[in-house]
Amino acid sequence: MNIVFDLDGTLIDSAPDIQAVSEIILGQLGKEALTIEETRSFVGEGAKVLVSRMMAARGIEETPESHARIYGDFVAQYEYAVEKAVFYPGVVDALAVLKAAGHRMGLCTNKPELPARAVIRHMGLEPTFDAVVAAGMIDSRKPEPDMLLKAVEDMGGGATLYVGDSEIDAETARRADIPFALYTEGYRKSPIAAMPHDWSFDHFDRLQGIVIEAVARQTAAE
Incomplete structure (x- = not known):
C-alpha cells in the first residue's frame, strides 16, 4: 500500500x-x-x-x-530553519516498521520545496520517501487534490492511505477520494468529529494497526 x-x-x-x-x-x-x-x-x-x-x-x-x-x-x-523541529512521539519507529513491511511512502506538504527538503534532510528522512510533492512543484496546493494525486502517481499508483493532521488534509483526502487517517495531536483547529476521516489516532504506535485495517478494507473491496 x-x-x-x-x-x-x-x-x-x-x-x-x-x-x-x-x-x-x-x-x-x-x-x-x-x-x-x-x-x-x-x-x-x-x-x-x-x-x-x-x-x-x-x-x-x-x-x-x-x-x-x-x-x-x-x-x-x-530554508535554513531546521534546528528546532522535532518528531512527534513514535514517528521514527512507525516509519521504520511500515517501510520494513514493504509499504511505499510519500510526502505531500504545503511547505515550500526548499524548506521541505532541507528539514527532510536534517531529520534523516530522505531514504524513507519514494515520492515528495511540496508547494511550488506543481501549480496547485492542498486542499486541491492535485498534489496528493501527484504523489500517488509518482509512487506508481495503487491503493493509498493519506495521513495528516489538519482540516486542509482532511479536505484534500476527501477531494482525492483517498482514505484518511487523522493524527489528532497536530495543528488542527476543529473538533475531531467535525473533520471527515476514516481513522483517527493520537500516537504513532497506532498507525501500523490502521494500515493493516486499510489494507484489509482495500482487499475486501477488490
Missing part, C-alpha cells in the same frame, strides 16, 4: 522553527514575534498564507509589494 504523509503537524512539530523565523522578520519591522500558539494556528495553507496571517496579526498593511518583500525575506530564512 502507498502511505502518503503530511509533514508539519503530522510527522514533525516545526512551529518552533517557524516562530524563530517570524522573530527575525518581524523584528526587522519593529514588531513582536509570533507566539507559538499563533504560529501553530497559521500553519497549513502554505508560506504565502502564513505570511499574510502574520502581517495581519501585527497590523502590517498588506499590498502586493509588501507581501512579496516580506514573503521573500521569510522564505530566505525559512
Whole structure:
C-alpha cells in the first residue's frame, strides 16, 4: 500500500522553527514575534498564507509589494530553519516498521520545496520517501487534490492511505477520494468529529494497526 504523509503537524512539530523565523522578520519591522500558539494556528495553507496571517496579526498593511518583500525575506530564512523541529512521539519507529513491511511512502506538504527538503534532510528522512510533492512543484496546493494525486502517481499508483493532521488534509483526502487517517495531536483547529476521516489516532504506535485495517478494507473491496 502507498502511505502518503503530511509533514508539519503530522510527522514533525516545526512551529518552533517557524516562530524563530517570524522573530527575525518581524523584528526587522519593529514588531513582536509570533507566539507559538499563533504560529501553530497559521500553519497549513502554505508560506504565502502564513505570511499574510502574520502581517495581519501585527497590523502590517498588506499590498502586493509588501507581501512579496516580506514573503521573500521569510522564505530566505525559512530554508535554513531546521534546528528546532522535532518528531512527534513514535514517528521514527512507525516509519521504520511500515517501510520494513514493504509499504511505499510519500510526502505531500504545503511547505515550500526548499524548506521541505532541507528539514527532510536534517531529520534523516530522505531514504524513507519514494515520492515528495511540496508547494511550488506543481501549480496547485492542498486542499486541491492535485498534489496528493501527484504523489500517488509518482509512487506508481495503487491503493493509498493519506495521513495528516489538519482540516486542509482532511479536505484534500476527501477531494482525492483517498482514505484518511487523522493524527489528532497536530495543528488542527476543529473538533475531531467535525473533520471527515476514516481513522483517527493520537500516537504513532497506532498507525501500523490502521494500515493493516486499510489494507484489509482495500482487499475486501477488490
